[in-house]
Amino acid sequence: MTVLPADGLSLAAEFPHPAHEQWQSLVEGVLRKSGKDVAGSAAEEALSTTVEDGLITRPLYTSRDSAPDAGYPGFAPFTRGGKAEGNAAGGWDVRQRHTLSDPARLNEAVLADLENGVTSLWLTVGGIGGVPVSALAGALDGVYLDLAPVVLDAGSEFDAAAAELLRLYAERGVGAQTARGNLGADPLGQAARSGAEPALTAAVHWAQRCAQEFPGLRALTVDALPYHEAGGSAAEELGASLATGVAYLRALTEAGLCVEEACAQMEFRYAATADQFLTIAKLRAARRLWARVSEVCGAADAGAQRQHAVTSPVMMTRRDPWVNMLRTTLACLGAGVGGADSVTVLPFDHALGLPDAFARRIARNTSTILLEESHLARVIDPAGGSWYVERLTAELADAAWAFFQEIERSGGQAAALRSGMIGERLAATWAARSRDLARRKEPVTGVSEFPQLTERPVEREAAPTEASATGSGGLPRVRRDEAFEVLRARSDAHLAATGQRPRVFLAALGPASAHTARASFASNLFQAGGIEPVHGPVPVDAATAADAFRAGGATVACLCSSDTLYAEQAGAVAEALGSAGAQRVFLAGRPGGYTGVDEYVFAGSDVVAVLSSLLDRMGVA
Template sequence: MNPPSNALFPGSSQADWIAQVGKDLKDPNAYETLRWRVETSASAEGFVVEPFYTRDQLTDVPWQTVQAVQKAEPGWLNTPVYHLTGDTKVDNKAITEQVSSGADALILASGRAEGAAIADTSQLSRLLNGIKLSETPLFFDTTDSAADLLNALRTVAPYQLKGGLLSKPDETTAQATRLSADSPQFRTVCVSGHDFHNAGATAVQELAFLLARLTDTYDPLTEQGLTPEQLGPKTILSVAVGTSYFLEIAKLRALRVLWARFGAGYGISVPAFIHAQTSAFYESTATPYTNLLRATTEAMSATVGGCDLLTVRPFNALTSSSDAFGQRIARNVSLLLTEESYFNRVADPAAGSYYIETLTHQLTEAAWQLFLDVEAKGGLAKATDWVKTEIDAGYAARVQAVVQGKVLVGVNKFRFDEGVQADKPVVAQPSGEGLPVRRLAESFE
């Protein structure tokens, strides 16, 4: 598969490049020292990432299959999170300002404030005053039951809705899915991998355990009479995006391949719908402004990887100092990627990259095998202890890497006094599966 030779630019094989590396670095074994291993799980060997790639690596990679399931249309929705206060007047003003200041869609999260549940019709009407859900997609992450919220929305906004539910599916999710059947752009089944990510999972573990959770989510819904054809278009896959730029691009692309493979078994043919949020796991309280650097590269990975919704966390989201300034800067990260960098002009821009195509394939196969391992243990619910052990091992390896010198900007290197009020971090609660909420920088701040 090498390019044709000619007098000016003769073709070079992988072996030629390896020999050149040894020559330039004056060490015949130099190439081996430049390779690095991506861990998949505590019980697997992982896979190796090469220091460079040529066409030779694509010989055994089904890149046509990978590209065929990627997002066909470029662009994404800039989708900040707004935490409801419970005061509908204050909340409505804040929502309106977000939408008029660059947000394409919005996630409304309740549960932090007393009385922040929103499934009351009169309260919801005041909250959404001036917002039309057929034009501005709203995604709800609430403590209300799915069916109660849908009934209230249908009363307040009796037309086709855009948006969906980002809260964990409950016993009324099937009912909510039926209630929103006339709104194909309103999704009611959210499957999230954030708790795996924030506990320290590897990229492979995130993908595999998300797929296992998807299985556990679909089984009771199909038992309640919903068909896979009904569920597929109503599903949101929500993931966190970390700081390993190319790995995270490949992770989102691999998620689309895994969804297609999973869907083939269920008879689902619609493309994946992916919500990506910049990572809390890699954030630091030591020098908060460096979180802007992390969030920007994470957002770039998410958009190049093909997310449909992008949520950029404010740089000071970890602390109580998260404010209008932090929220504005977070919105602007997405705006800069569209208005100044034109990331929204090309669909699947990583397609054809020898590195990304190979990495996507490696992640896909490793995650699929780990998913099958979980299913062999009876599914995610029955394998909770084993999953926690696997993630703990992955987290321990990450911490050890920092101990051995891996750089965390603003934490163990390039740390300086920014003159920012050092507020106490907001304490996150463990997930329903008992997974801890961690940050990589915590032990080093």
């Protein structure tokens, strides 16, 4: 019989304590086999990855990786969560977004959501695509406003929408102490979206009234989505939100509110992406940074930043949209683990138009599964104590603070938007990311990787055109799939006009063991541009290449095999294909100077540039 020690299980005490240098030595051996002769810290650096904002993700984190004290959940600096009990009291607020303009349809969707797990409503009111302010009462017919918090997104019509919501509270007997939600004023966010000058007067007025009469109602939203949707990095999103929050603090305190009251009037909205660790770190860093702002402003007891996380619109794809369910699940997980107070999961068909009932159901059930079946909220700060997460949180906070200071030096958020400084910074970040997307260093499943040309398109009712996408002067909206979507749209138009997609003949040289990997690579690559791969007889050689190419109905060809067989056969087969009428002969592999080969495709090449040029050559408009 084994007797346990008095303090419990011995766990790893029976194992020898490894040194960091021992691990590095093992890494050196593995790298040496792959042709990289590096030693010591250089071996570790060879396995490190540079991510956005210049942050470096290392292959191993240990207790030597220092980070600032994260404190305790519910206490400053709130890195570990805004509440001492975390989300254990019932999980995060499941907030569904609604953009229907017809009040009857909106009411039907709202009631269905509330009956099936949604706990608060995010309504687009007024403007393009929102329900008219005058129809808000009908849209909320049958909704218990004392139980279901309402968050408005009314843009320039904020003043009228706020007045109408408060009128409904009074009309339906919802007391001032009972009202919950957010009136949604965000003049700087609206300025970022539209390019207009921010109008703070109405926002300040409603913040004063909420502070005096409605303790559970907030007036202001600090929406960081405009910066995320313009291509900004996590640090830029955080820095812009801090600068916006500080601008609102100044306006509210100048109007007579104390710092604590001003902080209580704001809710911060952030994007949650499928990079769950970055999402976790971003939300933790945001609370820490805002706690620092509050402390500097003299309100160390202002409490934690109130956070609303929204699954990223940038990551949503139009092709193979079913994959968006996986993306939003990861994003929701990251938001929950990161400590968001409210989470909105965008429907998987968000990029295609107005979501249907099935898509809304899947969206709300994503949170339900994570809360009720995965029990994600039963652990307070699940990522706390992870050396990787703590270090990533600290490094991201430092990068965000540097951008925030840059904005402040330029005169504050309004001045930085007006001068174009923020727009230029975000554009540069997106340009760099676009290069990675084009080279598939950042793959997009179903679009740049593993596309399906035969997939059945998902069709939805068109959503109203966003104001900032019509050239009104605001920040642009970008998507990760946009460059590949242009290519696929060209292929679709060609199919509709001719009855056939553009084709590429894949000439496989040698046995399956030699050509399968590169044939799969080439097939995947060309389909990302809507070009249908045609497989000829296997294997093909110089004697059979011409006939096989003509039979395939393609206009270009690509050789696929091993480097050894390329050296023996590539030149002869390429020349045979050229003689058979191939407009362009590609080779899947690194450039090798083979006779008859016009272009090479390989991992890391600019796929968008290659495919765009090829479609031009093939006469695909």
